[in-house]
Amino acid sequence: MKNSQEKNSYHHGDLKRALLDASVKILKEEGYKALSLRKAATSAGVSQSAPYRHYPDLESLYADIAEEGFRMLAEKQKKLRAKYKKRPLLLFRESGVSYVEFALENPDLFRIMYGNQIESHLKYDSLIKTEDETFQIIVEIIRDCQKAGLIPEGNAEKAATSAWTMAHGVAVLLSGQQMMFRSIEIKQARKITKDLIQFLYTGLKA
Template identity: 30%
Template sequence: MPNKSYHHGDLKAELIRTGLKLLDQEGYEAFSLRKVAKACNVSQTAPYRHFKNKDELIIAIAMEAMGAFNECLQKAVDQHPDNPKKQLTEMGIAYIHFFVENPEYLRLLFLSDMRYKMNEYFCAHPEYFQNDHPFQTFFQTIERYKAAVPSSNQSLGKAELMLFSWGLVHGISILIANKEIPLEGDYLSMVRKIVESEKFLD
């Protein structure tokens, strides 16, 4: 079978897209640049023009996932610039929707053994995200909400609200993405009803 013809930049993007699928299917130990090259229908040496080893490709895959995740959250926030409560609820719904529709990202970032390696790398290289880290977007939205609500009306402190709201949407994401519970119909309508009815948002 003839090799596909890629522009230089296109091959890197294809290696990341295909690498994500293979990584999700095979796990870290069985994953290799050789297998990614074969799946992309390019020579075994082609990936080494962009990545020196499989760990470097995995980091690139993780950065792609984190970037897409953050873009999703930030878009939800930006739709309601003057309403911190609405920012928080819409971001929670967007969080769930993103991982239900992209379960391979959920498994990579939160449920795989590779998350420890990725966390170590990102802690050592904070410059890769700066203001574009999804969890920073999440925490900043919490802070805006807390600042906008009078302290006399707040039932939870900032740390408690972070833990509760993150735990809520993350738990729902895992249950739905992993099909742990049977759901019929529009799951997003159900999710919206749950998130918008939470009493911890005064």
């Protein structure tokens, strides 16, 4: 019965989705070190050989997981942009806070998105495309602020890069409780991020 179900799932193109969902679940519950193609197969309820239909090695699975992470992050940012479309400054702040929260809520997924588990993202065209699309949402948020006269007109891509870099640095330091954040409880992350984004906004406005 199991073989029949597996074959049917593969026929309908669901095997890859099942493996990806299983992998994300393993990351959430056990951490990235627990993930393997064999474990993903077991969790998805398919044979040990099934993952190799889509993934020649673990890195290729990591690439799809990273893409899924960027897709999830983009969806969060899109919802924020819709929610605060008439309040661009609040949107700017909340987008940074949301980024840090995403990292803290999904630490092992975040690690795969940005860590060295994938030797070069350039090997995976779909991943690069999704990363670029996610970044463009931040660019549009910056442009929203420019159009509202909250920050000067200028290179929105550079401003977005500054915003993303700062939020990412805060996320990494907070999640690892490193450097100046080593004695800070994670629950304080939202206020800390708000304060730092205010500093960034002040700099962009100048």
